[in-house]
Amino acid sequence: MLIIPAIDIIEGKCVRLTKGKFDSKKIYNESPVCVAKDFEKLGAAMIHVIDLDGAKTGKPVNLNLISQICAEVKIPVQVGGGIRDFATAENYFSAGVYRIIIGTKAVLNSGFIKKLLAEFGAERIVISIDCNGEKVATRGWQSEGRENIFEFAGNLKMLGIKNVIVTDISRDGTLTEPNFELTEKIQKIGLNVIAAGGVSSLESIKKLKKLKISGAIIGKAIYEGKINLGEAIKLGKPLSGLTKRIIPCLDVKNGRVVKGINFKNLVDAGDPVELGKKYSESGADELVFLDITASKEKRKTLVEIVRAIAQEIFIPFTVGGGIKTVEDVQALLRAGADKITINTAAVLNPVLITQTAKIFGSQCVVVSIDVKKNADGYFVYIKGGSEKTQLEAVSWAQEVERLGAGEIMLTSMDRDGTKDGFDTEILKKISEAVKIPVIASGGAGKLQDFADALNKGKSDAVLAASLFHFNKFSIAEVKKFLLENNISTRL
């Protein structure tokens, strides 16, 4: 999120108004140029400048000063106040302004906006939607219009506008908080919204960032020392671009993909190589291959199927089922697996986790944990869910992390194959108890279940099998749904 510090100018000086009223003027600095340079030094990526005299009189008054600001700083400057005709817009661009803010005029004359868009492009034009509640305000805020704000924003979008500044003037300069609800609603129309008015704490910035608002203009809060601009900029920056992963799982028995309910009643779901290839090509982020016959009937994983799959797919590929020794791991990695997953062997012989991590790196050790809720909590099950252990789920998860696991795949046996949704309670507990990524497994049925596993369950990835095998949803549909719900995925 872009943090944009504001400079409001009256008679060549840097001022702030409260609720847009001219008689509330307070002078903060004699030199707007110095203020702009300070903002740049603190790391601002853009500056917001308003010619308040211009806004009041309807024509630019502080153009020379603004031109000086543009010359003194390297970062882009957006300017508003009194830009009501094409010639004024041109003058500002010639003065070095990056983009212009149109307020009042936009409400009155859509022909003007069209001309600006045609001449300068949508990136260079921002519409300032000043509102009072849900009504649009006009004329330097001194007389109020009547247009409904959502209708107004919708019309702007149709004209080709991309960026808007939303200011609830009942909050501007009041050092309260922005109108989150209004801002979010306008963003949902499909415009890039920059929130202004009342952005007065780091908390407000956090909240705007969470709502995926494009930017925030901060004015008075900086001048009054309520917000440290450097901190705000740091907070606005994305923490990580890492996306949440969607992982189809192939449970394989006797060379065929199968799917059961609560680990039983297996149904044929296709050929593993064909399905693996299909998922790899349709946007799966990883693939998991579990030889479910292996553990129970003490058979080794089918290295040859792994080799065949690995030649067809070019996304990460995890293999599990019946792995007991470092030699088993090596054979699978040599056949083309990127990670291995162990479950029963991890419980019966925990040193295998450490040995494997030491030789091949912890990134390739995924420990699967099958859990079931009992009267006194969640417990770990082994041997394909047929044997209960005395291990409590959260402490076992912490233990496998300590032993060197790089990732945990957590399956709720109560939910597996039921389509009742993931068990977000245990997911959250474990995700918060360890520092390694957690893959949610068992129970996907609806699109919302995926979002819940990631948001409520705080997991890093979601695994599903039958939903994908039987084409209930495509991977793309799941990802599109997550994106619409502000969860970052790779499309």
Add this chain to the structure above:
Amino acid sequence: MIAIIDYGAGNIQSVCNALKKIGQEFKIANSPEGLCGADKIIMPGVGSAGAAMQSLLESNLIEAISGSGVPFLGICLGMQLLADFSEEDGVQCCSIIPGRVRKFNDGRLKVPHMGWNKVERTQKSPLLSGIGDGNYFYFVHSFYFDAPQEFVVAQTIYGLKFPAIIQKDNFYAVQFHPEKSGPMGLQLLRNFCEKC
């Protein structure tokens, strides 16, 4: 012919599969002699820095790598081994590209950095030919190469901006796994084979 360096623990099979897929001939090398005659070298990487450096030292590969003069692609650990020093196991590395390998240390984020993340271009490079800015690639690593900005071709955000692709002379290196990054990853490998 492309030589793929095998230093033991690294899983080279995925890189072999990917090269096969894009129709490139390759051989596996674990000695300076094995690198002879190769017109390109790829050093994949899975495993730990200490063990990998030990193996490179024992097989006398360091000088052969730094002096080969042919286009070289380091992948993941294969990138980090080009640095001066790695905090992983506290080992001296090959000193081919200046910089230090550091551990991710942001309490808000999980380590390893595992999954698909955005790669943003900072300089032009033949490696990125035909690949749009901001594409996703697959990463798995707990350490990153803190290299001088002049060698950084693309960067990624994980708590901080770290180099995703670096380039110096005939040395190219990527922190992610192109062999595991779907069609765009294969494109990057193709670019290395055909355009570098």
